[in-house]
Amino acid sequence: xxxxxxxxxxxxxLGAATTLVLAVLLAQIGYSGLVxxxxxxxxxxxxxxxxxxxxxxxxAASLAIGVAIPSAYAxxxxxxxxxxVVDALLxxxxxxxxxALGLSLLLLFRTAPGVWIQTYVVRFVFEVxxxxxxxxxxxxxxxxRVLKATFEDVDVRMEQVARFLGCSPWKAFCYVVLPLSRSGxxxxxxxxxxxxxxxxxxxxxxxxxxxxxTETIPISIYLNMASVDLERAVALMLVLSVTALVVLVxxxxxxxxxx
Amino acid sequence: xxxxxxxxxxxxxxxxxxISLEVKRGESxxxxxxxxxxxxLLLETxxxxxxxxxxxxxxxxxDMTSAAPExxxxxxxxxxxxxxxxxxxxxxxxxxxxxxxxxxxEANKEMLRLAELLDIAxxxxxxxxxxxxxxxxxxxxxxxxxxTHPQVLFLDEPFSALDAYVRRHLQIQLRDLQRSLGxxxxxxxxxxxxxxxxxxxxxxxxxxxxxxxxxxxxxxQHPANPQVARFLLMQNLFEGEIEAVEGKRVRVRIAxxxxxxxxxxxxxxxxxxxxxxxxxxxxxxxxxDRPLRDDMRLNLFEGEIExxxxLGHRRLLRLRLFHCPDDDGLRLDCALSSRAARxxxxxxxxxxxxxxxxxxxxxxxxxxxxxxEPSRSLI
Numbered sequence: 175x176x177x178x179x180x181x182x183x184x185x186x187x188l189g190a191a192t193t194l195v196l197a198v199l200l201a202q203i204g205y206s207g208l209v210x211x212x213x214x215x216x217x218x219x220x221x222x223x224x225x226x227x228x229x230x231x232x233x234a235a236s237l238a239i240g241v242a243i244p245s246a247y248a249x250x251x252x253x254x255x256x257x258x259v260v261d262a263l264l265x266x267x268x269x270x271x272x273x274a275l276g277l278s279l280l281l282l283f284r285t286a287p288g289v290w291i292q293t294y295v296v297r298f299v300f301e302v303x304x305x306x307x308x309x310x311x312x313x314x315x316x317x318x319r320v321l322k323a324t325f326e327d328v329d330v331r332m333e334q335v336a337r338f339l340g341c342s343p344w345k346a347f348c349y350v351v352l353p354l355s356r357s358g359x360x361x362x363x364x365x366x367x368x369x370x371x372x373x374x375x376x377x378x379x380x381x382x383x384x385x386x387x388t389e390t391i392p393i394s395i396y397l398n399m400a401s402v403d404l405e406r407a408v409a410l411m412l413v414l415s416v417t418a419l420v421v422l423v424x425x426x427x428x429x430x431x432x433x
Numbered sequence: 434x435x436x437x438x439x440x441x442x443x444x445x446x447x448x449x450x451x452i453s454l455e456v457k458r459g460e461s462x463x464x465x466x467x468x469x470x471x472x473x474l475l476l477e478t479x480x481x482x483x484x485x486x487x488x489x490x491x492x493x494x495x496d497m498t499s500a501a502p503e504x505x506x507x508x509x510x511x512x513x514x515x516x517x518x519x520x521x522x523x524x525x526x527x528x529x530x531x532x533x534x535x536x537x538x539e540a541n542k543e544m545l546r547l548a549e550l551l552d553i554a555x556x557x558x559x560x561x562x563x564x565x566x567x568x569x570x571x572x573x574x575x576x577x578x579x580x581t582h583p584q585v586l587f588l589d590e591p592f593s594a595l596d597a598y599v600r601r602h603l604q605i606q607l608r609d610l611q612r613s614l615g616x617x618x619x620x621x622x623x624x625x626x627x628x629x630x631x632x633x634x635x636x637x638x639x640x641x642x643x644x645x646x647x648x649x650x651x652x653x654q655h656p657a658n659p660q661v662a663r664f665l666l667m668q669n670l671f672e673g674e675i676e677a678v679e680g681k682r683v684r685v686r687i688a689x690x691x692x693x694x695x696x697x698x699x700x701x702x703x704x705x706x707x708x709x710x711x712x713x714x715x716x717x718x719x720x721x722d723r724p725l726r727d728d729m730r731l732n733l734f735e736g737e738i739e740x741x742x743x744l745g746h747r748r749l750l751r752l753r754l755f756h757c758p759d760d761d762g763l764r765l766d767c768a769l770s771s772r773a774a775r776x777x778x779x780x781x782x783x784x785x786x787x788x789x790x791x792x793x794x795x796x797x798x799x800x801x802x803x804x805x806e807p808s809r810s811l812i
Contacts, residue, residue: 331515334482337502338509339529339581349532353519 202411211409220409222386223394227371230302230390234309235367238317242362246321247347251330261322267315276308276379300382305390308376313366320365324358325351357428364428368421372414434458434585434617435479440488442478449475449641452488456585456634461611461618465628466638467664472621475638476589479619480509493584508578512590514570522559522573529581540580547576550610568599575607579614588620592627604630625665629653637661655697659797662710667795669711669765678702683796685709688763689756693731694794701798708797713749713768715793718777719786732789736762738781741774748774752787 203211214220249261267275282288283299291298298304328351336346352359374392381388383397391410398407435456442449449471456462464472477483479490481502490498497505508529517525523544524531530540548554551572556565565573571591578586591607592600608631611618622628628635629649636646637657645657656662659670673687678696685692685707692709696702719725719733736754748769755762767787769777779785 329513329515331511331513332517334502335509335511335515336517336528336532338480338505338507338583339577340503340533342501342503345532349528350517354517356519 210405214406214409227390230305231370234306234370235313238313238366242317246318250325272375276376279380304381305377309370313370317362317366320362324355328354436491438489442485459615461633463628463632464621470638471641476621507585508583509587514574516562526576567595585617667710693791710795713766716767717788729788738783
């Protein structure tokens with residue numbers, strides 16, 4: 175088959191993009207092979223970082239989805255003055271540089287209510303709850319975005335019909351909207367979780383890079399790089415890369431299965 | 434069963450103003466009107482999906498103006514049916530009893546009875562409602578609505594997405610079901626045949642107002658005004674002058690031709706100007722091979738066939754009636770069944786004689802903007 179210059183150009187661009195990403199991933203193994211990173215995986219500190227990362231991301235994404243479901247539903251169904259502004263506001267953490275978000279949080283906890291919360295409720299600055307809070311805000315923005323689109327896709331007529339069949343608004347939401355949004359809910363959680371897992375800037379700004387205490391995978395990579403312990407850094411990078419791949423493939427599969 | 438009093442509701446710049454209507458228990462009520470008349474807006478307001486600015490809605494004798502949908506005791510089948518795609522056929526039908534916490538054994542029995550009535554018993558095992566045909570989906574949606582024993586069943590253009598054959602079949606089935614179960618129906622449609630087939634009582638809605646309400650026969654025979662007449666395909670509408678009144682007999686002169694008509698008793702005939710309407714199917718072509726009956730000598734006109742439009746099951750003949758052949762005359766549409774058209778062997782350019790029975794001519798009070806041409810809405 176004869177290819178036109180246009181098709182060739184498309185192929186070149188796609189090839190270049192794929193090669194670049196593959197090169198970045200393979201460079202991790204290329205540096206030290208697979209043996210040394212795998213040996214580093216036996217290290218307790220590596221597992222602590224992995225555990226802390228997965229724990230923080232799971233808590234942050236769960237809290238985020240809990241807040242995102244009602245928020246996104248309200249945004250999808252209600253018309254109110256200033257809706258566009260609220261909608262845009264919830265997107266700001268996605269656009270804002272994570273370090274700016276982290277710094278804003280630090281400043282927040284210097285205000286009187288912030289100090290009160292730090293003293294009497296829970297300490298966030300230089301503590302694990304700080305990481306969870308930073309990751310929660312990042313995950314929330316993504317989850318709201320995905321869920322708003324999901325809820326908008328559910329025909330409002332179905333809810334209306336459910337109401338006439340005897341549902342209260344709450345029951346119509348539980349029995350019709352939520353089951354029809356299953357794929358969107360999973361995708362929102364997974365994307366929020368992945369965003370939380372990969373965060374460095376916001377976490378490190380509010381919680382610091384304290385070895386063994388606030389050391390998530392990205393922070394650990396940063397610390398290991400600083401102390402030129404690249405095998406350990408590569409081991410952690412591999413964990414992040416494989417997780418990213420699994421997440422992205424599952425989100426695509428969910429999208430294909432969506433009702 | 435339903436009483437609507439002085440209802441006003443707005444949607445953007447569109448307004449329904451001061452709507453009042455009544456639907457009796459066990460009655461099939463159809464709201465008929467062209468697209469954009471505000472039918473769905475009125476239906477949604479009566480259902481409680483839109484909040485009225487003014488007015489009251491009573492259902493089953495209770496004031497339901499601000500009641501939540503689930504408190505109204507009615508069922509709703511929207512145009513797109515809104516079957517739940519995540520539930521099987523059986524679970525769709527049983528949705529109402531389940532969320533109401535009804536006895537499921539009883540609900541199952543009721544489901545089987547309805548499935549039998551609606552010919553969907555063989556579909557109950559189907560897992561995916563999206564694989565059903567249009568007509569099957571329709572019946573499942575009806576069963577889902579009826580299983581809750583609603584006081585009123587509201588239907589919004591329920592047959593519009595179906596093929597003509599399936600549509601007619603289901604319309605008749607719904608009419609039979611409505612009669613046998615004594616259902617109170619409130620239905621919205623733009624399809625006249627559907628409205629006449631399904632309605633005990635009809636209301637014609639145009640531009641946000643109810644123009645006329647009554648039995649299908651009364652509305653068909655005596656449209657309230659030329660707008661309603663035109664919407665009901667009475668496209669032969671002319672302005673004329675009253676020449677003589679003798680009791681209920683009225684002689685009207687239009688373009689040099691004299692039409693004898695019969696006035697309705699309550700008509701005001703003091704003004705000289707009048708409009709008349711003639712249904713295309715009431716224009717009779719006089720067969721030259723048969724002797725003329727005496728009663729056909731009145732309203733007997735000469736003319737020619739200008740054009741024949743083939744509509745499949747019928748033909749529309751555009752005629753020019755004249756006093757003498759040099760006149761510009763009067764354009765009149767005549768509808769014939771395709772069999773009658775075949776029998777008369779009518780061709781374009783043929784000279785013909787037509788007769789219009791005086792009782793079939795509808796008289797309207799004077800209104801502006803009519804011409805000597807039939808209106809363009811031919812179908």
